[in-house]
Amino acid sequence: MHLANLANFAFLKAHFIPALLLQAGDENIRWDPWTMWLHIGVPARAIVVVLLVMSGWSIGIMIDRGLAFRLARKQSRRFAPAVGGALREGKLDEAIRVADRSSKSHLARVVTSGLQEYQTHAKSAATPEEQIEASKRALERAEAIVPAELERGLDGLATVGSTSPFVGLLGTVIGIIDAVRKMGEKQTPGLGAVSSGISEALVTTALGLFVAIPAVMMFNYFSSRVKAFDVEMENSRSELVDYFLKRTIGSRI
Numbered sequence: 613m614h615l616a617n618l619a620n621f622a623f624l625k626a627h628f629i630p631a632l633l634l635q636a637g638d639e640n641i642r643w644d645p646w647t648m649w650l651h652i653g654v655p656a657r658a659i660v661v662v663l664l665v666m667s668g669w670s671i672g673i674m675i676d677r678g679l680a681f682r683l684a685r686k687q688s689r690r691f692a693p694a695v696g697g698a699l700r701e702g703k704l705d706e707a708i709r710v711a712d713r714s715s716k717s718h719l720a721r722v723v724t725s726g727l728q729e730y731q732t733h734a735k736s737a738a739t740p741e742e743q744i745e746a747s748k749r750a751l752e753r754a755e756a757i758v759p760a761e762l763e764r765g766l767d768g769l770a771t772v773g774s775t776s777p778f779v780g781l782l783g784t785v786i787g788i789i790d791a792v793r794k795m796g797e798k799q800t801p802g803l804g805a806v807s808s809g810i811s812e813a814l815v816t817t818a819l820g821l822f823v824a825i826p827a828v829m830m831f832n833y834f835s836s837r838v839k840a841f842d843v844e845m846e847n848s849r850s851e852l853v854d855y856f857l858k859r860t861i862g863s864r865i
Contacts, residue, residue: 653790656812659783663776663819670772670827673765677834680716680762684841687717692848695723699855704731718758722845725754726852740860747856751849758845762838766831773827780820787812 652660691714698707708727714720729750733743791810 652787652812652815655786656783656816659779659786659816660819663779663816663823666772666776666779667823670769670823670830673768674826674830677765677830681834681837683716684718684762687714688719688844690714691717691720691723695720702859718762718841718845719848721758722751722754723848723852726751726849726856730856744853744856744860748849748853751852755842755845755849759838759842762841763835766834766838769827769831769834773824773831776823776827777820780816780818780823783816783820784813787814787816 691710694710695707698704698710704727708724708731711717711720711724711727726747730743730747733746787810790812
């Protein structure tokens, strides 16, 4: 529905603005960004400021999530072989220490919760089956919490990507209304009479799209990375539970 409305509005604007440009006569209007800024009114300037704030917000989220995901990936690549070697040798304490040194790794946070829970119940009167069940619950809790933390800020990117075109569209509507009003007041079809309104329409439309496109692209990218991390954490959880089962069976032989 929104896309249909946007398409209809873009079609009307595409016919309205060229018609004004063809009526420009011999008037010489500069269309550089600074001149356009000087020609637009207060409402359009307010919309431009809002879009710039939204752009800054989205860029901040992109930088924060980009650094967080890069660090998680880097630490996980070091963590996986190190903790795997410690577990093969049966050194749970060493495995936990390795995980503690990789606090930014999504895999380490999940594995640590399971190992700590297993080790805690090993010192109690719990049966091996109860140890494994407690560890599984701890792993499931961590597997639910960690993705939520990885997704922190992505809803902001989604908000910017979905609303900034409409904020720009609001500026476009205001600009065209201003252009039509001035053309009616001055009773002249020349571009000089409506240049400020056209400037508002062009600037806010372009800026709305400029803000939205990177936000949508990066939201999709980060969402795909979170899904990949989810798969890795689920595999690590399954492998750790299998390790506990093999350890329990081995202790009974």
